[in-house]
Amino acid sequence: EAGVVQSPRYKIIEKKQPVAFWCNPISGHNTLYWYLQNLGQGPELLIRYENEEAVDDSQLPKDRFSAERLKGVDSTLKIQPAELGDSAVYLCASSFSGVYNEQFFGPGTRLTVL
Amino acid sequence: GQNIDQPTEMTATEGAIVQINCTYQTSGFNGLFWYQQHAGEAPTFLSYNVLDGLEEKGRFSSFLSRSKGYSYLLLKELQMKDSASYLCAVNTDKLIFGTGTRLQVFP
Numbered sequence: 001e002a003g004v005v006q007s008p009r010y011k012i013i014e015k016k017q018p019v020a021f022w023c024n025p026i027s028g029h030n031t032l033y034w035y036l037q038n039l040g041q042g043p044e045l046l047i048r049y050e051n052e053e054a055v056d057d058s059q060l061p062k063d064r065f066s067a068e069r070l071k072g073v074d075s076t077l078k079i080q081p082a083e084l085g086d087s088a089v090y091l092c093a094s095s096f097s098g099v100y101n102e103q104f105f106g107p108g109t110r111l112t113v114l
Numbered sequence: 115g116q117n118i119d120q121p122t123e124m125t126a127t128e129g130a131i132v133q134i135n136c137t138y139q140t141s142g143f144n145g146l147f148w149y150q151q152h153a154g155e156a157p158t159f160l161s162y163n164v165l166d167g168l169e170e171k172g173r174f175s176s177f178l179s180r181s182k183g184y185s186y187l188l189l190k191e192l193q194m195k196d197s198a199s200y201l202c203a204v205n206t207d208k209l210i211f212g213t214g215t216r217l218q219v220f221p
Binding site: 004041043044048056091099100102103104105106107108110 | 118144145147149154155156157158159162164201203205207208209211212213214
């Protein structure tokens, strides 16, 4: 069974440029999460989707970050414009619906903003 | 507020036993996860405790005391491949992660 797929794995951009990350969750998982992980820290939730609906985006900096999950499967996270402080690993995870279910993480996209 | 505390780093010797502690103060509690994360890789699931007590799974065990806001992960018969970060995460209506404990296993 394929795991959570993310691309690209690495991205280097200059500040003020836009960037987009893509995630394909495990088949059958209704819930999709985007996390940000800084070096030496645990992941922090940015947004959670139940199917195509964003049910928790309270931690998403909406002035520059946006996300979508069209058709309730793949998802894209965008930053426009990127700032130096956005350098981090962006993790995507998926699970079956319900707070008790294990989340499966993708390998992440390591973003470097110069 | 939400607060989860774990030691930043630990070291141990191959073949030994190590206990990684996690204390938490959160608004809401639906269980506690432990994840393992090797450098540059995705976190992978180790255990999930909802009720008080010890859950054993091979070389790894996890304990929970809800009244004390306390959990630990016990790793037995340590192997070099166990060198990784171990993340404690409390399930409220979302996962709140601690900063992780970086474990180094030496021969």
